[in-house]
Amino acid sequence: MTDYNYIDFFGFLAALLTTIAFLPQLYKTWQTKSANDVSLIMLILFLIGLICWIIYGLRINSIPILVANIITFIFNFSILILKIVYSKNNH
Amino acid sequence: MTDYNYIDFFGFLAALLTTIAFLPQLYKTWQTKSANDVSLIMLILFLIGLICWIIYGLRINSIPILVANIITFIFNFSILILKIVYSKNNH
Incomplete structure (x- = not known):
């Protein structure tokens, strides 16, 4: 493997892992019907940050x-929707 | 603002928001002493992904x-440690 490929490999692996990481969270929230321990402020800040990344990605x-x-x-927005739905159901 | 600065602005804002987003999660976990709804698999995959990003960042x-x-x-590793500690305390 060339040095360039080796660097790219870590970049792709990094992007893949920090993307699919939210799939088990989405699955867990769906299964347990609870996301009380997941911070709403975190989800909102993270989603706004992701919109900025998308704008940045488009621009460059x-x-x-x-x-x-x-x-x-998509994964984090789904977690946010589930959190809101389950939060309402529990009240 | 030049076009270059405008693009950079979104890049910096994106990086800032997707970084500080985990601070409210860390604070919430610390306050409630519970992270049962936070997926352990998510935290592990995300941390491995971040290590890959750090290697990638070093290389480029x-x-x-x-x-x-x-x-x-640092934020996510702290959330993982708190989750493990509080999980043990609850058993």
């Missing part, structure tokens, strides 16, 4: 930044 | 990638 024409952040946005 | 000599991911790692 970076497909990896765009793809990774759009998928991460 | 990117200070913003390094700084953002080291801080995010």
Whole structure:
């Protein structure tokens, strides 16, 4: 493996892991029907941050930044929706 | 503001928001002494991903990638430690 490929490998692995990491959270929230311990402020700040990453990715024409952040946005937005729904049901 | 500064602004804001987002989660976990709803698999995958980002940042000599991911790692590692400690205390 060339040095360039080796560096790229870590970049792709990094983007992949920090994207799919939210899938087990989404699954857990769906299964337990509870996300009380998940911070609402974290989700909101993170989602606004992801929108900024998407704008940045569009501006610098970076497909990896765009793809990774759009998928991460979908996962985290779904967690936020579930949190709100389950929070209402528990009251 | 030049077009370059405008693009950079979104990049910095994105990195800032997706980094500090985990501070309210850390504070909430500390306050409630509970992180049962936070997925352990998410934390582990995310931390491994952040290590890959740090290696990538070192390799391409990117200070913003390094700084953002080291801080995010510290926050998430702390959340993981608290989750393990509180989980043991509740058993």
